[in-house]
Amino acid sequence: MMKKIKNKLSEIHILLFLKLIPYMLREYWTFSKQMARCQMSHYPEKLLTDILMTTHALEKAFSLHNLKKGFGVAKSIQLTDNIEKYISKYGYSSKLEVPISLITAYLSYQKKVKFSNKELDYVQNKINKIIESIKQPETNFNKAGKLSLSKNFMQNLTNANFKTLAENRYSIRHFGDGNISEDTIQAAIKIAQKSPSACNRQAYRIHIFSGEQKDLILSTQGGANSFYKEANKAILITGDLNRYYSTEMHLPYVDASLFSMSLIYALTSLGVASIPLTMGRKLSVLKKVQGMEIPQNEIPVLLIAIGSYPDEIVVSKSARFSPDTFTTFH
Ligand SMILES: Cc1cc2nc3c(=O)[nH]c(=O)nc-3n(C[C@H](O)[C@H](O)[C@H](O)COP(=O)(O)O)c2cc1C
Structure with missing residues (x-):
């Protein structure tokens, strides 16, 4: 009887909200102190x-x-x-x-x-x-500075080993005018699907936009202003909140991000140019994007602009730090 009542109570919205308050306070307190801007x-x-x-x-x-x-x-x-x-x-x-x-x-x-x-x-x-x-x-x-890449090499990474694939993936900010077919996107999704997810819940959701809707979502995102028109499609990856419990507020971001990275590698291996674009947490952007036929139970995690490679591929070098600056063997 007691268990039944407890279970019923655990489903009530206002009680769940109250339960989350200490977690949120702790998180916002820590973040406001540790974030870059504070002091x-x-x-x-x-x-x-x-x-x-x-x-x-x-x-x-x-x-x-x-x-x-x-x-x-x-x-x-x-x-x-x-x-x-x-x-x-x-x-x-x-x-x-x-x-x-x-x-x-x-x-x-x-x-x-x-x-x-x-x-x-x-x-x-x-x-x-x-x-x-x-x-x-x-x-x-x-x-x-910048680097020039060979279009032929980038279009033929299908059989590359993982090291070669990873070392040659770059964010592309200038696209050719070729179409990326639904079949190619489906093939990439099938590869990315092998990503791990918490308890294999597979709570990532994928929305593909083209034409005016592609322009709308990419221009709303704001970080692709000088090249979004050239992109052929935009892929929005969201996390389905219906799949998570009360102590798992960040898991949708983890699951959808792991999927997103796999999807970017899969696209690169299929000769598709891409760039990840943050969905951040700016409320106006989130609201506008959520209004684009995205169900209320989904939170936007990452946007990826895709397209064909242009004839001359120029990318930023974006060098990485030496691993010893961020690795600790305990
Ligand atoms: C979460 C996330 C958000 C990003 N948002 C943008 C963006 O708004 N505009 C942009 O031009 N690049 C964006 N990028 C691409 C990064 O600038 C790029 O990944 C980084 O500089 C490293 O370069 P690389 O991808 O060529 O290795 C984003 C990347 C990530 C992972």
Whole structure:
């Protein structure tokens, strides 16, 4: 009898909400304290976040084909000032190799397209002084900028071993005008389906958009503004909340993310160009996306823009840190 009552109570919405409050409070308290913005200027890793974000914003521009001459001057000043600030406060770190490389690549690009002004002179002088003062080999600073890939190679990765596939997957921000057929997408989904999921619940859901709906969802997402029209389709991966219990609030994100990564590799192996795009948690975006015939029980996790490879594939190098900077063997 008692068990029956307990079971009935455990199904009541308001009681479940109350049960979640301590979890949510703990999570929001921890996050607000540990997130990058909280006392950013007092922690090296948090200042590094700002440096990496600006580095990425500038580097990603290199993979766009409609790059404007003189782009990113304000960002290059901000980045150089922050690199200087970091070194003067905490000393040099190998984690600055890519940001410094990026400034070097950025200045070379501006020189090549014959763009100059006082601000760029400021950046050039400052970065020269930084490089002189840290006394590192010059080869440490060629780790950013753009790379050209062979279209033929990228279209024929089907038989590549996993290492080759993983090392040659890049986010593509410029697509050709070929169509990606439903059959190809179905084939990729079948491969990705072998991803693990908590208790094999397979709670990821997939929505494929093309035409105007593709443009709408990609433009709403906001991180693909300069290339979303070129994408052939958009794939939204959501997590089905109906499949989870009260202590599993984040599992839909874990399951859907594992599936998403497999899907990106599967697409790459089938010769399809792709780029993952964050769904973040901006309420206005989530609401608009959820309004696109997405059932209320599904939460958006990731958007992937896909298309064919263009004739000239240019990507950002997006170098990775050395594993020893983020790995601990206990
Ligand atoms: C969750 C997530 C969200 C992303 N959002 C965007 C985005 O909004 N716009 C964009 O151009 N790239 C986006 N990217 C692509 C990353 O910039 C890219 O994966 C990263 O720079 C590494 O480069 P790579 O994928 O070429 O190795 C996103 C990637 C992930 C995993």
